[in-house]
Amino acid sequence: DTGVSQDPRHKITKRGQNVTFRCDPISEHNRLYWYRQTLGQGPEFLTYFQNEAQLEKSRLLSDRFSAERPKGSFSTLEIQRTEQGDSAMYLCASSPGRTPNEKLFFGSGTQLSVL
Amino acid sequence: DAKTTQPPSMDCAEGRAANLPCNHSTISGNEYVYWYRQIHSQGPQYIIHGLKNNETNEMASLIITEDRKSSTLILPHATLRDTAVYYCIVRVNFGNEKLTFGTGTRLTIIP
Numbered sequence: 001d002t003g004v005s006q007d008p009r010h011k012i013t014k015r016g017q018n019v020t021f022r023c024d025p026i027s028e029h030n031r032l033y034w035y036r037q038t039l040g041q042g043p044e045f046l047t048y049f050q051n052e053a054q055l056e057k058s059r060l061l062s063d064r065f066s067a068e069r070p071k072g073s074f075s076t077l078e079i080q081r082t083e084q085g086d087s088a089m090y091l092c093a094s095s096p097g098r099t100p101n102e103k104l105f106f107g108s109g110t111q112l113s114v115l
Numbered sequence: 116d117a118k119t120t121q122p123p124s125m126d127c128a129e130g131r132a133a134n135l136p137c138n139h140s141t142i143s144g145n146e147y148v149y150w151y152r153q154i155h156s157q158g159p160q161y162i163i164h165g166l167k168n169n170e171t172n173e174m175a176s177l178i179i180t181e182d183r184k185s186s187t188l189i190l191p192h193a194t195l196r197d198t199a200v201y202y203c204i205v206r207v208n209f210g211n212e213k214l215t216f217g218t219g220t221r222l223t224i225i226p
Contacts, residue, residue, distance in 0.1 A: 033212075106159050
């Protein structure tokens with residue numbers, strides 16, 4: 001069990017640029033979640049997948065955000081035309097996806113800074 | 116999901132029991148109480164969860180009051196590595212796969 005892996009750990013970009021983050025869940029975990037966390041706040045839910053199907057999206061996920069999980073394994077989160085308000089830690093989590101309300105395993109996150 | 120209220124910060128001496136309270140006065144009968152913690156620069160880590168009975172595992176104990184309106188997470192012998200933000204979350208037992216975090220309690224273990 002290598003845990004949830006996120007890449008990159010840190011990303012600095014200029015306002016208006018596009019960025020993409022990758023998440024590799026724990027092997028054979030069917031559910032995958034994206035969260036966003038700003039300084040001093042708890043993580044905020046963005047979206048989650050059951051296998052390759054995106055089942056829920058938060059209102060926080062504006063049109064500039066898109067998440068994919070094409071083969072039901074790794075996932076990518078893309079932010080287009082980044083804004084300074086997008087600066088945050090982006091966390092990925094996974095769970096086995098076989099029963100309701102399983103515990104989530106989180107990665108260490110990608111810290112995004114938009115200049 | 117029901118809202119939770121936690122103190123923003125607490126201190127505890129190393130080696131002593133850390134008792135972290137959480138109020139969830141609007142909790143429904145089908146909602147569980149979950150605890151996660153987040154150590155600096157890491158993602159949240161599951162600790163324990165329960166419905167109405169007290170629970171214990173290798174990390175902590177969870178005490179839920181009889182009316183279920185509040186709970187206490189107990190770390191029996193706190194170490195410096197327990198310094199973290201602790202989140203109390205209530206979650207329905209089916210049909211809601213996401214966790215909704217509040218701002219948590221920042222626990223500092225004092226040497």
